[in-house]
Amino acid sequence: MSVDIAAEVGFADGGFRLRVVSTLAAPATGVFGPSGAGKTTLLQLIAGLVRPAVGRVVVDGEVLDDTAAGIHVPVHRRRIGVVFQHGRLLPHLSVDGNLRYGERLLAAAQRRIGYADVVALLALGPLLARRPATLSGGERQRVALGRALLASPRLLLLDEPLAGLDGGLKRQILPFLRRVHSALGIPTIHVSHDLGEVLQLTTDLLLLEGGAVVARGTVAQLAAQPEHLGRLHDLGLVNALPGTVAGHAPEDGLTSVTLGAERTVLTALRDEPVGTACVLLIRPADLVLARTRVVAISMQNQWLGRVVSITGTVTRTVVAVDVGVTLLVEISRRAVAELELAPGAPVWCLCKAQSVLVT
Amino acid sequence: MPVILTADEIAVLVLSLQVALASVALVAVPGALTGWVLARARFPGKSVVDALVHLPLVLPPVVTGYLLLVAFGRRGLIGAWLESWFGLRIAFTWKGAALAAAVVAFPLMVRAVRVAVEMTDRGLEDAARTLGASPLRVLGTVTLPLAAPGILAGLMLAFARALGEFGATITLAGNIPGESRTLPVAIYAQSQVADGDDAVRRLVLISLAISLLALIGSEWVARRLARRVETA
Numbered sequence: 209m210s211v212d213i214a215a216e217v218g219f220a221d222g223g224f225r226l227r228v229v230s231t232l233a234a235p236a237t238g239v240f241g242p243s244g245a246g247k248t249t250l251l252q253l254i255a256g257l258v259r260p261a262v263g264r265v266v267v268d269g270e271v272l273d274d275t276a277a278g279i280h281v282p283v284h285r286r287r288i289g290v291v292f293q294h295g296r297l298l299p300h301l302s303v304d305g306n307l308r309y310g311e312r313l314l315a316a317a318q319r320r321i322g323y324a325d326v327v328a329l330l331a332l333g334p335l336l337a338r339r340p341a342t343l344s345g346g347e348r349q350r351v352a353l354g355r356a357l358l359a360s361p362r363l364l365l366l367d368e369p370l371a372g373l374d375g376g377l378k379r380q381i382l383p384f385l386r387r388v389h390s391a392l393g394i395p396t397i398h399v400s401h402d403l404g405e406v407l408q409l410t411t412d413l414l415l416l417e418g419g420a421v422v423a424r425g426t427v428a429q430l431a432a433q434p435e436h437l438g439r440l441h442d443l444g445l446v447n448a449l450p451g452t453v454a455g456h457a458p459e460d461g462l463t464s465v466t467l468g469a470e471r472t473v474l475t476a477l478r479d480e481p482v483g484t485a486c487v488l489l490i491r492p493a494d495l496v497l498a499r500t501r502v503v504a505i506s507m508q509n510q511w512l513g514r515v516v517s518i519t520g521t522v523t524r525t526v527v528a529v530d531v532g533v534t535l536l537v538e539i540s541r542r543a544v545a546e547l548e549l550a551p552g553a554p555v556w557c558l559c560k561a562q563s564v565l566v567t
Numbered sequence: 568m569p570v571i572l573t574a575d576e577i578a579v580l581v582l583s584l585q586v587a588l589a590s591v592a593l594v595a596v597p598g599a600l601t602g603w604v605l606a607r608a609r610f611p612g613k614s615v616v617d618a619l620v621h622l623p624l625v626l627p628p629v630v631t632g633y634l635l636l637v638a639f640g641r642r643g644l645i646g647a648w649l650e651s652w653f654g655l656r657i658a659f660t661w662k663g664a665a666l667a668a669a670v671v672a673f674p675l676m677v678r679a680v681r682v683a684v685e686m687t688d689r690g691l692e693d694a695a696r697t698l699g700a701s702p703l704r705v706l707g708t709v710t711l712p713l714a715a716p717g718i719l720a721g722l723m724l725a726f727a728r729a730l731g732e733f734g735a736t737i738t739l740a741g742n743i744p745g746e747s748r749t750l751p752v753a754i755y756a757q758s759q760v761a762d763g764d765d766a767v768r769r770l771v772l773i774s775l776a777i778s779l780l781a782l783i784g785s786e787w788v789a790r791r792l793a794r795r796v797e798t799a
Contacts, residue, residue, distance in 0.1 A: 257696070282701075283693070284698075284700055285699075288697065292690065296688075296691055296693075298708075313704070314699065
């Protein structure tokens with residue numbers, strides 16, 4: 209999947225609200241930036257809901273917009289799914305009617321995603337007969353996601369699907385979004401102003417500001433650039449590590465989660481069954497660095513790693529440490545000097561089990 | 568005062584309902600489409616179309632009737648054509664009465680639909696488009712169902728207006744029993760004769776009853792429709 213955009217979208221009163229030249233090629237890209245940065249406009253442009261003033265939009269080699277050639281493929285022929293903020297479910301149809309709305313418009317041969325699979329994946333069974341007005345915000349977003357999936361899109365656009373949901377509901381929806389990624393493999397562009405949310409789904413980021421792309425790359429690449437560090441921090445920079453629940457020790461009050469092959473992280477006791485896929489969230493400021501293993505300390509996680517890079521601005525310093533996965537650790541400049549940290553140096557990375565959030 | 572109707576009055580009642588329903592049938596689809604176009608489309612000359620649509624609302628009905636007579640009379644441009652090709656006579660028939668009522672009721676229908684469509688959430692239409700619905704399908708499966716209470720209100724207004732139409736009707740269709748003597752025309756005619764008072768009272772009561780029934784009925788249906796499309 210690749211989305212090539214070289215386009216400008218204008219305001220009705222002149223001026224531009226979006227000017228983007230970029231190629232999005234990752235299976236999932238997180239588009240983030242402050243309010244008014246042009247994130248939603250970018251999605252509308254790709255979906256065909258706004259037309260570029262000048263430029264081209266190409267998805268997988270198919271030209272969807274080309275102002276020079278006079279091409280504009282209408283929205284309903286693009287096969288690009290959108291999950292909007294607040295769902296936009298059709299109020300006069302039941303949940304079932306909403307789910308089947310797009311599916312019905314597809315020829316049987318074009319349906320790549322089964323109704324029963326989506327209902328099971330998103331746990332929609334009990335909701336099917338209900339009216340959208342009777343659903344909670346989280347339920348509504350699940351139905352909106354299922355409805356978009358059943359239209360068998362080649363690309364899925366998520367426009368702040370979690371905005372307006374409280375923390376608990378967000379934690380309910382995010383696992384569903386991750387399942388959509390892993391089970392169905394539909395390329396996704398996820399717009400959000402919350403970096404922590406985006407990072408649970410992808411590490412490939414596109415940062416928009418003032419209607420223009422100011423940075424793109426993986427979160428590790430962007431965090432290594434001083435000019436982006438402050439922005440990332442403001443938008444909620446967090447270490448998001450996909451892992452698997454490996455075991456519980458109720459007598460110790462701890463749960464162990466494996467990251468990749470061998471690295472194990474201890475967290476406060478959880479109740480997910482062993483084998484559950486999850487994402488660990490650790491704030492950079494909650495991590496501690498030490499030159500040696502520390503004994504007689506309450507911190508349960510101590511990992512030996514190697515400094516990858518040190519990125520500093522006036523106000524903050526972030527050290528990237530490779531402990532099998534790359535962790536971003538925020539410490540003071542004096543600490544960097546006292547520990548004589550430099551790229552390549554071995555260092556112990558410490559973290560309280562209670563500072564590891566599991567979602 | 569006996570409320571038993573004479574055979575003539577029953578004929579007036581039946582004819583009035585027939586004319587009003589026929590005119591509602593005439594304005595329903597063109598009125599809904601015009602309302603939708605005025606609400607959603609942008610095209611040059613839109614304000615001219617808008618003004619033309621509203622003309623019958625501001626013209627004296629007699630003038631509307633006269634213009635219709637010029638066009639649809641036996642020697643009128645459209646009237647002569649209809650008669651020579653289809654053997655269809657409009658002026659001074661019940662069809663003329665229905666046409667006059669329809670033209671006068673048209674802007675009310677358009678306005679109601681326009682407001683209803685303007686109030687439906689375009690975001691929902693966008694969502695339907697991203698799911699693969701063509702513009703026509705969006706109109707049929709999203710816009711119209713959501714605007715249904717407003718469209719119904721428009722039909723109701725058109726019906727009430729058609730039922731009460733007098734000036735354009737009498738000018739285009741005259742006062743012919745069984746053809747164009749509708750309730751208002753009959754009330755006017757009876758009020759002009761010396762012993763018509765009882766007949767006038769009965770006809771007025773019928774008018775009141777029909778109007779109230781239509782109002783209550785449409786209110787009931789509109790509330791049911793509104794419940795169907797409510798958002799949280």
